[in-house]
Amino acid sequence: MKLSTKHLVLGAILMSALGPLGEIFVGTVYQYVAGFPLWQYQIFPVHHAYTSLYAPVIWAVGGVELCLMDAYLRGKTASRMWRHIFLAVDILIVELLINIGLVLAFGQMIFRYTPGDLLHFSSLQTLPFYFIAGLVFTGAFKILKPNSYRAALLFGFIMFVVVFLAN
Template sequence: MQTDTHVFLIGILCALIFLGFSWVLNRRLMRGPFRIDALEVGLYAATVFLVAVTCEILVNSGYEALVGRKLWEYRILPLYDGDISLLAFIIWPVYGVHLYFFRQVLAKRLPKQFNRDRIYAIVIGLDAPLFYEVCGNLLFLLLLGEYYAYYLPGELFHLTSVQVIPIYMVFIYLGMKILDWFMRVRFYRWPWIVYLMGLVVVSSAYAW
């Protein structure tokens, strides 16, 4: 049985490994310099965290109510009956940082007629489950011998599921609209407030 401290350290290590891999991959795809604003990066990280943990609870519990089973179960420090993980405050912000750079890649590499949020939501809706979640689960299996999030549909070895892709696309589109609104009202000056909102969701699930 792994101690919580050991698990948190492995979670941080997995986050750093993915950040490094994401940076190298996005740099190769970008073929040029990124625009980097620390406050904007922080807002992306915080917003993805908030939207992800909120939607995970809503989607997984709603799916269970309708179908009679969950889409996934978190196996590492699970909260709210396995709908989210206590490591979410580390893992999801990392995807937000990846998204900050990946969105710039899409803006540069996609034809102009495809530079719109609906297209981004489709592409990112494929990237998140088929790249980020697969990489994350493989890292945790390698380092801890356990799935981070175990997908009950088994068509992709329980690493992720094609069933979540359309759900991701919808909520990613919603998340980008929220993020763009935060940017318009200059909320990027206070990304820590958004992050605290995400922590409130996780803390509520922890107390549940």
């Protein structure tokens, strides 16, 4: 699958909206079911610390990375399930790298996970959520590609309202 710059920009904007929305949804449901938060943002937290003012930037970079990784995996395996398992593990690894990198550079995590299975940098409990997120992202991306510019504007607006105005 060949990706254009336009598709990478759409992926970035799409994830900058879907990422924080997903964090708020998953964080709220997890808190309700488990009785404690799965994670809490430490830097510029909003929406009960389920997301951050920085989250759209982090998720935008993740969107580009997911587009590239999905295109690469499509050439390596025909199995949709295995592609999404790899994407979920990839998201977890990127999350670990971001959090560990910030601790090394600035002495502070951007988010802290309550479960300590990965030293609070992330948690294996996120893998099912990331698997679902990969399905949602690739499905939405596939549907929206023909209308890239309108979709990018719509999702950019949604991200702005949710993260910055509806706090």
